[in-house]
Amino acid sequence: MTIAIVGAGLGGLALARVLHMHGMGSVVYEREPSRGARGQGGMLDLHAGTGQRALREAGLIGRFHAIARGEGQDLRLLEPDGTLLLQEDTPDDAPLERPEVDRADLRELLLDSLPDHTVRWGHALDHADHGRLHFAGGGSATYDLLVGADGADSKVRPLLTDARPAHTGQNVVELGIPDIDRTHPDLAAMVGRGNYWVLGNGQSLSAQRNGDGRVRVYLSFRTAEDWFATSGIPFDDPAAARARLTDLFAGWDPRFTALIAACDDTIQPRAITALPVGLTWPSTPGVTLLGDAAHLMPPVGQGANMALLDGALLGLALAAHPGDFPTAVKEYEREMFARTSAAGRRSAHVQEILMSPDAGRRMLAFFQPDGA
Template sequence: MRLAIAGGGLGGLTLARILHRHGIDAVVYEREANRSARSQGGSLDLHPESGQRALAEAGLAGRFRSQARPEGEEHRILDPAGRTLVHHTPDPGSFSGRPEIDRRALRDLLLDSLPGDAVAWGHRLVAATPRPDGGFVLTFHGGHRAECDLLVGADGARSVVRSLLTDARLSYVATLVELSISDADRRHPDIAELVGPGNLWCIGANLILAAQRLGDGSIRVGFSVRAEDRDVDTYRTKRDLLDLFDGWDPRLTALIEAGDSAPTPRRIEAMPIGTRWAHRPGLTLIGDAAHLMPPVGEGANQAMLDAAELAGALAADPADPDSAIRAYEEAMFARTHRIAEMSARVQAMMLSPTAADDIVRFFTARPTEPAPAE
């Protein structure tokens, strides 16, 4: 059985690793030229029941603990005047919660666990054509082709593989604008102290300014606004951003002023809650390709759990992969429906006129609920 995984993100690599442990070979086709081709974003909080469980099944729990940062769970929530509303401090050195790890570190950990030829770099999938006798012909940018008997779409929000299973359309739910502050402890010690070792949220009406400490000492800054407020191209300069935060405590707006480069805005999109598809032999989806949600801390965790459950099903019944896929899909649909509903509620709450009161109640009652670490 020739198994192809479209997409070398955390879900695709986790799937390849667990399959490899079970003696099942797979090729990961990744559009990037190499592992260092682009920034991998910020930090993730890995949940025990999903992301950490997947790493345990991948045989990588020990390596994860050697690189994760339990102190990164520290979470501060402030109002626009800089007053502290919530300050959650984790138990020192404890891995019982949701320790943070940089996306790049986690991706490298997974890549290092795979054979050198498991990832085909520079392969951007543009089409997957069914073969008459089953399986697919994969066509990549530049004209290169490959064939497979089983295709797993782990190719993210703009999945090419998804169109073979469903015509679900993405909806625009928010705008996220990001900046980065390098070497914060030395260059901006006041900002470094304000952010602390984990996550900082500053909550206003209909917008959130957030900052997150990374393992290399840099700070990732982002702010989110509702989708309908302004066009994304109106957030291209620091001046544009500072106008939005007029009247906020200068300690908070300093997060924007200290950014090393121009702001990078992007649209945040989501799939319809409850998206399903009819089973199709030799084909399935995991992660954002299957259930794109707002970035409130579940996306990577669910992608990795998808990978673990699919790999487990295929390893348990390698002679009947279609039965394994059916079982995986039914369980995944049920699990992610509830999580997608929760993610949509949290996203709406974070960008509401009463966000500060709502979020304080939420975290006071359920202090371990997800933070937007995507």
């Protein structure tokens, strides 16, 4: 019986790995032409009870610890005038509760754990019928169980629900400073080893240290969905775009705008969308979803963890009910709906804090609810 997984992201690969461990084959169809065809984004913090649990079920926790960055748990939280609200520096012997890992390194770890033939590269799904996949440019494949692990714009989701992601009121611009320790040691010292957040009135600046020496800088704005088109920022002219973005942070401590000025020409605007919190669908024989395809959330630390655990738990359910896909899928979906609904509510709450007028103080209270 053929298990087809659409999407070679973290969740889809975790599912394929757990199935492989239990002697069950799968085929992963991925639109990218090869494993190194596209950058995979920045760092992820993998939580002990979710993302790390998934890797433990996949037999990969030891290899994960070898590439995880415990110091990435460091946090600095500031206000726009430069006031330091919180600084947490991780001791060398601290437990790895939420270590950072480069998304690309984690994906490579998962890919390396699978037989070479598992992922079929260059297979972009055009649409799916019950029982058959149709690929862009021609070609098709049959399946007995289809798992949509194909992200926010899932081509599998329409088989189960009409729900589509909606704009959350937040737009983000990603920039970056390469080799920051060599090129801007003063800014490197300011950002530190982990995450650096400056929260203002409806907008924020955050910086994240990556394992390759690059610092990714994220500028977030509480704006309308069409803001990228109406803002007048020339994103096709990096120098002019940086200057215009710097203007939007007028009045902020000059150390923060210096981060923007130091960035290179890689500028990526991203509209933040989400699926309705608590989305469910009637269990349908032969089809299910995981990760962003099932429960797209604001990017505040839950999405990748949920996707990994989705994949691991679906794999375990299928292994527990060999040959009985409907029972396994119902069992998986029942747990997944409850778990990810709670995570979605938490994510929406954190995003509301980040976009609020007193975001810095509210986030401080979120991190230190006991006033410590």
